C-alpha cells in the first residue's frame with residue numbers, strides 16, 4: 001500500500017469505527033432550521049452548534065435583498081471580477097464593509113478560508129517572517145505555509161513569547177503578526193492592546209481574523225477594535241461572511257493602498273470567480289441589520305453571561321471563554337463523543353471536538369450560544385449538560 005493509500009485507509013477506518021459505535025456526529029443531515037431549533041432525522045433539537053451568533057439566518061430583510069439580486073442579476077457572475085466586470089453590488093458591499101470596519105477600503109473573496117490563504121501568501125514571501133498565535137485558525141496556518149515565509153508561532157495569547165518571536169526577526173525584515181480576535185476552539189479574546197503595542201515597537205504589520213468577533217465584540221458589534229476602544233490598531237482586518245453574516249465569503253478591510261494591492265495581486269481574487277449576486281446582497285443587508293437592530297447584540301451578551309455562568313456554577317471547565325463560543329472540556333476523546341451522544345439524545349444539538357483539532361486530553365463539546373436562544377432554552381440545555389456530565393464523571 002502506498003503512503004497515499006495508507007492515509008486514505010486510515011481515515012476510512014476511523015470513520016467506520018465511530019459509525020459502528022454510534023458516535024459519529026459529523027455531516028449530520030439537517031432537514032430544518034428555524035431560529036434556535038434544528039431538525040435532524042426527524043428529531044427536533046435546540047441548536048448549540050450555530051455560528052449565526054445574532055440569529056440573522058432567515059431574517060426577512062436579508063432574504064428579500066438576496067431575492068431581488070437574483071431577479072436583477074441572476075444566480076452567477078461572468079467569472080473573475082478583474083476581467084469579467086464587477087457588479088455595483090460588489091462595490092457597494094465593499095464600501096459597506098469599509099464603513100462598518102472604519103477602514104478606507106475593503107476587498108471581498110469567495111470564502112473566509114480562501115481570504116486567509118490568499119491574503120497571507122500575497123503579503124509575505126520568502127524573505128519575510130510571519131508570526132502566529134499557536135491557536136490560529138487552520139486557514140491562517142495554510143496561508144503561512146503557502147507563502148514560503150519563515151513561519152514562527154508563539155504560545156497561545158502569551159505576549160512574552162510573541163516578543164521573543166519578534167526579536168528572532170532581523171530589524172529590516174518584513175514582519176507580519178497574525179492572530180484570531182476570538183479563538184474558534186476556546187472562545188477567548190486576543191490581548192489586542194499588547195499585540196498592537198509589540199507590533200508597533202517591532203515595526204510589524206498586524207492582521208486580525210474577526211471570523212468570530214464580527215457582530216459579537218464591541219458595544220455595537222463592530223468587532224475587536226471597538227471592544228478595546230482601539231480604532232485603527234489593526235492593519236489588515238479580516239473577517240468572514242459565513243457566521244454572524246448569513247452568507248458566504250470573506251473580506252479584508254484596511255488602507256486603500258493595501259486593498260488596491262490585494263485587488264491586483266491576490267491570486268484568489270485575480271484567478272477565482274466573483275461571489276454570486278444573492279450572497280453579496282445578503283451580506284450587505286446583514287451589516288445594515290446589525291446596526292439597525294442593536295437589541296440582538298444585547299440579547300447575545302445576556303445569553304453568553306447566562307450560559308457561561310450556568311456552566312461554571314455546575315462545575316464545568318469552560319477555559320477562558322468570554323464569548324458565544326463555549327468549550328465544555330470533557331477530557332479524553334471518548335468522553336466528548338459520549339457527552340455529545342447523551343446531549344443529542346436529549347434534544348441538544350452540540351458537537352464534539354477531539355484531537356488533533358484540540359490537544360490530546362482537552363477534547364470538548366464546542367457549544368455556541370446565540371441571540372435567539374431564550375433564557376428558558378439556556379436553562380433547559382444547562383440541565384441536560386449537567387445530567388450528561390454527571391453520568392460520565394465530567395463533573396462531580
Ligand SMILES: Cc1ncc(COP(=O)(O)O)c(C=O)c1O
Nearest residue numbers: 111112113137139184211240242
Ligand atoms: C477563525 C476562522 N477564520 C476563518 C474561517 C474560514 O471561514 P469560512 O468558513 O467563511 O471559509 C473560519 C471558519 O470556520 C474561522 O473559524
